[in-house]
Amino acid sequence: MNFLIADSFTSALARLTGQEQKQTKTAAFDLQLNPAQPGLQMHRLTNSRDPNFWSVRVNQDIRIIVHKTEASFMLAYVDHHDKAYSWADRRRIEAHPRTGAIQIVEVHERIEDTGPLFANLTVEPDAAPAQPASPPIFADLSEDALLDIGTPSDWISDILTWSEERYFQMSDRLPAEVAEALLEYAATGRLRSPELVPANPLEHPDTLRRVQTVATEDELRMALDFPWDKWSVFLHPSQREVVDADFSGPARVTGTAGTGKTIVALHRAARAVREDADARVLLTSFSRPLANALRAKLAILLADDPAKLGRVSIASFEDAASELFQLMTGRRPTFAPDDALQAAVERAIADLGYTDLAPRFVMAEWRQIVDAWNLVDLTSYAGVPRIGRRNRLGSKQREALWPVFEAMRAALAARGLVTRAQLFASVEAEFKAREEKPFTHVIVDEAQDLGVAELGMIGALASGPNALFFAGDLGQRIFQLPFSWLALGVDVRGRSSSLRINYRTSRQIREAADQLLPQKVRDVDGVEDDRTGAQSVFEGPPPTIIECADKADETRKVADYLRSAVEAGISPAEIGVFARSNDYLSRSRAAVAAAGLEGRQLTERAEDFGNCVSIGTMHLAKGLEFKAVVVMACDDEALPLQSRVDEATDEDELKEVFETERHLFYVACTRARDRLHISGVQPVSDFVADMALK
Incomplete structure (x- = not known):
């Protein structure tokens, strides 16, 4: 018998008090060991629309709702007595007749206007004229089309009458794949093609979004401690398409905040080590806290095989570079502090007698141009692109400035100090020259905050199909000046995908936040980030x-x-x-x-x-x-x-x-x-x- 746990159970479990959760988990472990043991006081629910619902007593008030058939035993819900029974009374669990996916369906009940019962009532006219009814947005869909996306049959006639407002009122009562397909249709006019139906309903992608098969006590403990809404193991079809795609060169996925770019990056990393026993993956982001968060989530995603997790290095850009630098040189880099850089600027200006040169301007030129691009001579300084710098310096001005930068670099080197850009450049130079790379795959989260030096290094750490994958949103760039990825040999043109379904943020918050940004953003290389058509799957x-x-x-x-x-x-x-x-x-x-x-x-x-x-x-x-x-x-x-x-x-x-x-x-x-x-x-x-x- 399959022992199953539904996302509706873990979500409800998270709403209980700490003591109630502890007692519920104990009962869940007992059920896994022996679902038939008499001490659990299991009772069939006679008022439920689904004859397979049973109640299990946790304590005097808490009840677990289980769904029990000859083939499976599912933990479906948990709550206080009356709320648990009410939940079960309004739901059924079944395999959809068209898609085969297991669904937890809220029984559709529509209160019809009985008309004649109120025929004798006098209705006063409204003070203001009634607003015209909003047009139905799904009226052109056929019953077959709705069944193809997994719509429960008793919901179809009502859905065909829904306006946009009604959709948002009711969408959270539909199976998630149906609500998302309808949302996509409303936004684009296209209805998703049906999934191929696997022989086993438990293997259907939509089943896996809400029902997990648990084989061991450790797997049950993991499922109870890390419910889906905390680490988002499931993939929406648009996300799955990007995870499963093979690319001939560097690829990128974009999307607004909350569309699941990080989830795609995590699954790309998991896919690499699952498919290739020799894969060596670097999963990286711009900060240590984000890298720590990625590590925790990937550990859950690969909990079935910790050895695979061991083949994924997870670190910030800087920490990854520092580790590689230490392997190259046998020592850790010593970074130049801001006061040392400021002193080097002021000393160079003074020694060269440039009394009319503003240190602040020189420091900005150093950070954004000379150091960022690792310019080592006047020739390279003369030809570097100056995106983000208004000052279009002529050749004589650059010639005059260059000795200042040479003096700064010499002063730092004399003290054994390096900038972070110099660290990235040294790692890039080392591995660009090597035929054997340290990684087979480099996957970057929050890629919009890659700088020139970081991207240059990453491009040298892996090569070949599927080697470089970037997830980011130009609208969330908070650190780096824009620059050309093409100039560094990283070309994502034709291999850039966009996610539009937002799972994290309510429609109201997303629409308000979107007012801060333009609808379309184009990067330096002409790749466009189009925010139009973004949709949230819930209201607030x-x-x-x-x-x-x-x-x-x-x-x-x-x-x-x-x-x-x-x-x-x-x-x-x-x-x-x-x-x-x-x-x-x-x-x-x-x-x-x-x-x-x-x-x-x-x-x-x-x-x-x-x-x-x-x-x-x-x-x-x-x-x-x-x-x-x-x-x-x-x-x-x-x-x-x-x-x-x-x-x-x-x-x-x-x-x-x-x-x-x-x-x-x-x-x-x-x-x-x-x-x-x-x-x-x-x-x-x-x-x-x-x-x-x-």
Whole structure:
């Protein structure tokens, strides 16, 4: 007999108290060992539409709903007595007659207007004329077409009458694959082709999204400790298509926040080590916290074979480069601190007698051009592209500047110091010359924040089909100036895919956040990131945006919001509070404390905060997800950060500051799944006004 566990069970389990979860897990283990043991007090549910539903007693009030047939035993739901029975009364579990996928179907009941019963009632006319009914958006679909995508037969006639508004009201009651196919049809006018039906319903891709077969006690423990909504093991067909595709060269997947780019990257890594016993994979991202998060998720994805996990190196760009550098040289790199760079600039200018040369301009030229591109002589400096730098320096100006950069490089070398760009360049040079590469695959998450030096290194670490894969969103670029990937030999043209179905963020939050960015973004090489057609699969309340009189007023209002979120059933661990920089975090801490909640500040380490509110800067929000997010201190001088504005040396650099600050705000807002609250002290940032829906 197959022992199964449904996502509806793990989702319901997460809503119980800690003690109730512990008792439920104990009962689940007992059921796996012996489903027939009498101590579990199993009773058939006689009022359910599905004759195979049974109730299992956990304690005096908690009940597990199981679905039991001759071939399988499924943990379907768990809740307090009345709620558990009510859930089962309204559902059935079956293999869809057309697709073969196992579905948990909410029984469709439609209350019809009985007409004559109310014939004698007098109805007063409306004060205002009634609004015309919204047109049905699925009326052109046939019954066969709806069955092909897995629609339960008793829902078809109602779906054909739905307007767009009605769809969003009802979509969460449909099987996920049906809701997504209808959403895609509404957005594009195309209905997805039906999946091939496997012989075993448990092997159908849509079954695997919601039902897991558990063979051992360890697998059950893993399923109970890591429910699907926390690590997203399933793949939507559009994601699966990218995971399974073979590419003749570098490839990239794009998509707005929440469309599952990271999930695709993780599955590409898992696929590589599952299909090739000799595969050596580097899974990398721009920061250590993101790399830590990738490590935890891939460990779950490859839990069936830890040996495969051992063939995946997971590290930030910098940590990966440092490890390779140590293998090359036998020593770890010593990075030049900012004060050493500043001193080198000032000393070089003084020694050369360039008294009219601004150190700030020279430092920007060094960081963005000379060091970023690893320019080693005047010839290379003369020919480098200057995207993002307004100053179009002539040949004589560059000749005059070059001795400054030579002196800076010599000063750093004399102290045994390197910049991060120099580290990446040295690793690139080493492995570009080697025929045998250190990895068979390099998979990059958050690829929009790759710099020139990082991309150059990554291009040298693996070669061949499927060797390089990038996942990113140009709208979330917060660190790097735009540059040509083609100039570094990385060509993703013709091998770039876009994801459009958003699983993480409600429609209301996504639509508000999308106002911050243009609908279409084109990179330097002409590859377009098109945000039109993006769709969220669930609804939620609109974001709240509050302009406060002063800091004390903001503290009170955010504290009230946090308390209301907790009262609505959101645990503190599911709440994130973010501000632009460390200078503003005291306001976040004050609001959390005023709400009577405990907060913990995010760091670069991977930590379990328990049942505490997460507090951090917007940069540390990257890659995280919370049911409720508060973005605080969105004051005029905080967003964009005034110090960055003041440091800009020309108009192009100032434009880049505003663009990346806007992207950073977008990143923070899109960490929210269900609820988003934005606040600032008057005058608030112009970015906040841009979020008003148009």
